[in-house]
Amino acid sequence: MRSAAKDYETVIGLEVHAQLLTRSKMFCGCPTTFGAAPNSQTCPICQGMPGTLPVINRRAIEFGVRTALAFHCTINPGCRFARKHYYYPDMPKNFQISQYEEPLAEHGWLEVTVDGQERRVGIQRLHLEEDVGKLIHDGPLETARSSLVDFNRSGVPLMETVSEPDIRSPEEAAAYLRAFRAILLYLGVCDGNMEERSLRCDANISLRERGETGFGTKVEIKNMNSFRNVQRALEFEVGRQTEALARGERLVQETRLWDADRGYTRSMRSKEFAHDYRYFPEPDLVPLTMDRARVEEIRAGLPELPADRRQRFMRAYTLPAYDALLLTQSRALADYYEAAVREFARPKIVSNWIMSELLREIPADDEKALAASPVPAKNLAGLLQLIDRGTISGKIAKDVFEKMFRSGEDADTIVTREGLIQVADTGALAAIIEQILAANPKAVLDWKRGKKAAAGALVGHVMKATQGKANPGVVNSLLQEKLSQL
Numbered sequence: 001m002r003s004a005a006k007d008y009e010t011v012i013g014l015e016v017h018a019q020l021l022t023r024s025k026m027f028c029g030c031p032t033t034f035g036a037a038p039n040s041q042t043c044p045i046c047q048g049m050p051g052t053l054p055v056i057n058r059r060a061i062e063f064g065v066r067t068a069l070a071f072h073c074t075i076n077p078g079c080r081f082a083r084k085h086y087y088y089p090d091m092p093k094n095f096q097i098s099q100y101e102e103p104l105a106e107h108g109w110l111e112v113t114v115d116g117q118e119r120r121v122g123i124q125r126l127h128l129e130e131d132v133g134k135l136i137h138d139g140p141l142e143t144a145r146s147s148l149v150d151f152n153r154s155g156v157p158l159m160e161t162v163s164e165p166d167i168r169s170p171e172e173a174a175a176y177l178r179a180f181r182a183i184l185l186y187l188g189v190c191d192g193n194m195e196e197r198s199l200r201c202d203a204n205i206s207l208r209e210r211g212e213t214g215f216g217t218k219v220e221i222k223n224m225n226s227f228r229n230v231q232r233a234l235e236f237e238v239g240r241q242t243e244a245l246a247r248g249e250r251l252v253q254e255t256r257l258w259d260a261d262r263g264y265t266r267s268m269r270s271k272e273f274a275h276d277y278r279y280f281p282e283p284d285l286v287p288l289t290m291d292r293a294r295v296e297e298i299r300a301g302l303p304e305l306p307a308d309r310r311q312r313f314m315r316a317y318t319l320p321a322y323d324a325l326l327l328t329q330s331r332a333l334a335d336y337y338e339a340a341v342r343e344f345a346r347p348k349i350v351s352n353w354i355m356s357e358l359l360r361e362i363p364a365d366d367e368k369a370l371a372a373s374p375v376p377a378k379n380l381a382g383l384l385q386l387i388d389r390g391t392i393s394g395k396i397a398k399d400v401f402e403k404m405f406r407s408g409e410d411a412d413t414i415v416t417r418e419g420l421i422q423v424a425d426t427g428a429l430a431a432i433i434e435q436i437l438a439a440n441p442k443a444v445l446d447w448k449r450g451k452k453a454a455a456g457a458l459v460g461h462v463m464k465a466t467q468g469k470a471n472p473g474v475v476n477s478l479l480q481e482k483l484s485q486l
Helices: 058-070 170-187 227-246 292-300 306-316 321-327 331-343 347-361 367-371 377-388 394-407 411-417 426-439 441-448 453-465 472-485
Strands: 008-019 082-085 095-098 105-114 117-130 134-137 147-150 157-163 199-209 219-224 254-259 264-270
Touching: 008 170, 008 227, 058 105, 058 117, 058 157, 058 170, 058 292, 095 117, 105 170, 117 170, 170 199, 170 227, 170 306, 170 331, 199 227, 219 227, 227 254, 227 264, 306 321, 306 331, 321 331, 321 347, 331 347, 331 367, 331 377, 347 377, 347 394, 377 394, 377 411, 394 411, 426 441, 426 453, 426 472, 441 453, 453 472
Parallel strands: 219 254
Antiparallel strands: 008 157, 008 199, 082 095, 105 117, 117 157, 134 147, 199 219, 254 264
């Protein structure tokens, strides 16, 4: 069997569908609220009733332009919606209003960081379309006796972004998707929730012999609902295709479903070609002409994006690249960091505490949880100020942070109530050190014989005796003084 690393190159392209954060649907005025009662957010237009006429959602167009500019795309002077024909029970019209030959934007790129190395992945096109409904099966799909359809999602604005086949590994695909999602969150155009399917990803993957420029047989993978599952599904597919090629098998162009529980892909159907959809211009919608002045106005209103903010964090706060990359994964986290630094102007210390303590409790990309953190940035800064002033030790501060996170209280309240103020009284500490030296003659003898590590053990005994409240700097100074007198 030939190895993929030796003989084959992996070629991946991603199609990402993002549900736009508009209040109403793409072509009607129905709300887009998630979790409403089935079929409670529908009308004759999104149910596909004969004789109804769609009207384009202006806000969705603006969100599309906003995103395209952030991805360095060219906004086309005009764009047009088209009918994409295929049959599925949750699509009421038996066609989807999408864009094909005349998309909103084309020819962009996104920088992706993997193992500290940056690569530029091309973006082929960005276009707008409407979502379909949702099927609710009576049990597992394979054995379900009936299915119900909920049209609440039908007509919700979707933005599809198609990458060039520039991705070369499953890890890079997951990194692309993370970077993609971060930009959507910074722009405020999508909530990025993959579990609620407001962000979805389909992957196209093929293998080719190294050195070739043509493409192998393309396989599409669907049903991946997390960054981890995108990577896992692609890793499985690389292995499956490699083994098939090594056996001399002919791969077929098909769509496969990822089964996260079993950890493999399975064939769903043969892969369609564009002509199978019988695209033609949507007769009920006029072509759109993009106003250049409005495009430039949207460009001027773009926020500082993750890559720019990362560079500024490294420059302004002298943070390492790793810290800056992690802290800019989401807008909420980057805002939290800067708010904390404004209160406690020790950027690297703030970064360390956020990465080690806060992100142990809240994922770096969970915007809602970070915004509602029970330890606001001001309270984290207050805790760090207590350490800086010598009021509490770093060890005790970690316990205090945990209590702050569970209770929502500030550090001063917890430290005062629980009597955690650091002991720096030299008289009291000198007495404790005398007791520790008397109780540990072997450690004292080791120190006299030149084993300097013995002093660390003695410091540990003092800290234990004071329940971690002793000021480590004072303890070290007093201990060295006492030992030198022996």
